[in-house]
Amino acid sequence: MPKRLSEASLADLPSAVVRPRYDRREVSSGIVHLGVGAFHRAHQAVYVDDVLAQDPRWGIVAASLRSPDTYDALEPQNGLYTLSIRSGEGEALRVVGSIQRVIVAPRAVEDLLRAMADPRTRIVSLTVTEKGYCHDPATGTLNESHPDIVHDLQNPHRPRSAPGFILEALRRRWVAGIAPFTVLTCDNLPSNGHTVKRVLTRFAELSDPAFGRFVADEVSCPSTMVDRIVPATSDEDRRRIREALGVTDVWPVVTERFTQWIIEDRFPQGRPPWENAGAEFVTDVEPYERMKLRLLNGSHSTLAYLGYLAGYETVADAMAESAFERLIAGLMDEEVTPTLHMPTGADLDAYKYALIERFKNPALRHRTWQIAMDGSQKLPQRLLGTIRDRLRENAPVERLALGVAAWMRYVTGIDENGAPIDVRDPMAAHLRERADRAGGSPEQLAGELFAVREIFGDDLPNDERFTGAVGAALVQLYANGSKRTVAEWSQPVRS
Incomplete structure (x- = not known):
């Protein structure tokens, strides 16, 4: 040896x-x-x-x-x-x-x-x-x-x-x-x-x-x-x-x-x-931090939940499917970028292009399961802040809502084939208890999880634009599965 x-x-x-x-x-x-x-x-x-x-x-x-x-x-x-x-x-x-x-x-x-x-x-x-x-x-x-x-x-x-x-x-x-x-x-x-x-x-x-x-x-x-x-x-x-x-x-x-x-x-x-x-x-890191949290981390979490549910072990595996690449590119361009206000000289287009290429890197076997960990802690920073900004502008949140819905489907602890998911999260037991009460109903599952104030606060559960978008996406995930849903949602979103 x-x-x-x-x-x-x-x-x-x-x-x-x-x-x-x-x-x-x-x-x-x-x-x-x-x-x-x-x-x-x-x-x-x-x-x-x-x-x-x-x-x-x-x-x-x-x-x-x-x-x-x-x-x-x-x-x-x-x-x-x-x-x-x-x-x-x-x-x-x-x-x-x-x-x-x-x-x-x-x-x-x-x-x-x-x-x-x-x-x-x-x-x-x-x-x-x-x-x-x-x-x-x-x-x-x-x-x-x-x-x-x-x-x-x-x-x-x-x-x-x-x-x-x-x-x-x-x-x-x-x-x-x-x-x-x-x-x-x-x-x-x-x-x-x-x-x-x-x-x-x-x-x-x-x-x-x-x-x-x-x-x-x-x-x-x-x-x-x-x-x-x-x-x-x-x-x-x-x-x-x-x-x-x-x-x-x-x-x-x-x-x-x-x-x-x-x-x-x-x-x-x-x-x-x-x-x-x-x-x-x-002197001020906030614009760069927001850029990274929303573009990289928000996309990563969306890929993790949808990719895991679709049966992809790694981010690169999911991104090899053109539908996933189109979905993530649309998420970045149409729903995240309008919420960013970068200093002069910052090249958002170059950053987004580099992100897509990084996600597609076949030499990095970054497991969707690993990225999916601790979602209750990550969602508020990675997706929900962007959603709040979009709602203030009365702008669509469909792709962002799909990421939230995929998280909801994931934390039930049961995948699309009925096999158990090893959910690693400090709130895993509480989330599973709420999911079990929903009894397999996507509508009830959404209601149970919206009530978790530590994640969604008091505002989002009372905004029908948000709850309606997430609820519709969750129903679609249950009915059609992640892979087919991504294929449908990777087309241009109707506003």
């Missing part, structure tokens, strides 16, 4: 494999990252890796808030892992070395808090997915009844949640007179920096009003927009990369060539020179 990827085996790699261009022994930690998943390792960690030769003070201490899997994979590899960039033209391999060590938070709470409270830590970044912020997706405010928030308020020295860890570390710095770190969220939340600031401030106020004022006045939470498609790593990916490297990498990461990072430049304690790695610093 090939030996393991590590510092000792770097010299044995083939010459075509790119490896760190700096001495890792000279790197110190300036960033603590919460949520060390595949996306972080394919995106932010790569940007950091690109600039460590210029400024070695920005190495990463990466923390997993739940599972030890990433620690178990990377610890024997000295934090090293392989980045595979795949396209129709082939594969390029690179070893990334910016992660210095990994902490499993439940096993080492104090270790993680010490790292975050260390004066050398000037940025705490996050990729914990929408649900990791313990907020109400419909309002963007702290969910004060969330079990982890309740626990962390009662046990601040033993936090479980990302907000809990951040605030306990900030509190320690506040008491010690150490300047607060910048909180840099890289998740798909609307106005993500503002949302995180609102969540953290409210949490801090509940624990201590004076501390709440400190967080409100002194903690910087710049907004960001991140964009790179990162499918789950498969056993075939591991085998292929092992053969190319000549050593075993237990958890490589596979991604596409395209990458984008747009950041509001608000870092009181300093930041890495990420602009030298291709990041773009702006």
Whole structure:
């Protein structure tokens, strides 16, 4: 069996494999990252890796808030892992070395808090997915009844949640007179920096009003927009990369060539020179964030639910069908683009063209089931905000409503052939209970799910333009199935 990827085996790699261009022994930690998943390792960690030769003070201490899997994979590899960039033209391999060590938070709470409270830590970044912020997706405010928030308020020295860890570390710095770190969220939340600031401030106020004022006045939470498609790593990916490297990498990461990072430049304690790695610093990230959430993420979720129901394992499989491509192009052009207001120089047509080509990339096996996860948290940002804007303009929402209807059909937990769907969602049990009460009736199912205020709020369930469009689409999905429905809806929509 090939030996393991590590510092000792770097010299044995083939010459075509790119490896760190700096001495890792000279790197110190300036960033603590919460949520060390595949996306972080394919995106932010790569940007950091690109600039460590210029400024070695920005190495990463990466923390997993739940599972030890990433620690178990990377610890024997000295934090090293392989980045595979795949396209129709082939594969390029690179070893990334910016992660210095990994902490499993439940096993080492104090270790993680010490790292975050260390004066050398000037940025705490996050990729914990929408649900990791313990907020109400419909309002963007702290969910004060969330079990982890309740626990962390009662046990601040033993936090479980990302907000809990951040605030306990900030509190320690506040008491010690150490300047607060910048909180840099890289998740798909609307106005993500503002949302995180609102969540953290409210949490801090509940624990201590004076501390709440400190967080409100002194903690910087710049907004960001991140964009790179990162499918789950498969056993075939591991085998292929092992053969190319000549050593075993237990958890490589596979991604596409395209990458984008747009950041509001608000870092009181300093930041890495990420602009030298291709990041773009702006005064207001909101237009770019909205562009990505609505065009990429909204289309992705629509593809995921409709594609899964139609029997397609991956996004590329679905997009190989011309009807799916036409549907998504129409969704982007006719229903999403009119809601976007971009700065001068932003090329929406080029971005949309690139998205279609990225979705069609056969080398990326991005599973529809993976994208479909956590829909109750994603729908408000990816589809419902666009729908609200369209309704304010009294404009059609048919294709957007079809995406919502496909989600409703999906969360019943039973596919079009009567087989079970493994629905992964923090509200899965509640949604399934409501779906079961509907008894197979699409009309009753729509009514049951519209009543979930955490997703749809109070306004949309009372707007007949929205409920009528979603209800009609859901009836059609039940009657004709996803594949035939997409074929019919991919034609021009009647206004």
